[in-house]
Amino acid sequence: MLKILFMGTPEFAAVSLRALLEAGYPVVGVVTQPDKPAGRGGKLRPSPVKEVALAHGL
Numbered sequence: 001m002l003k004i005l006f007m008g009t010p011e012f013a014a015v016s017l018r019a020l021l022e023a024g025y026p027v028v029g030v031v032t033q034p035d036k037p038a039g040r041g042g043k044l045r046p047s048p049v050k051e052v053a054l055a056h057g058l
Helices: 013-021 048-055
Strands: 004-009 027-031 036-038 043-045
Touching: 004 013, 013 027, 013 048, 027 048
Parallel strands: 004 027
Antiparallel strands: 036 043
C-alpha cells in the first residue's frame, strides 16, 4: 500500500497536504522548516504545513 511522507512549508504546500488528507491518502509523516520568529516580539510562528499537520494529528 502507498504511504506518503509529505515535504513542504508555504501555504500552497499546505493546500496540497490538506487535499491529500481529505482524499483519504495515508500520510505517515510531514517534514517542514522549523518555526521562525515573527513580529516585534519575535514569537515563534509555525509554518502553514505544520499547522495543517498538527490539526490532523500528524
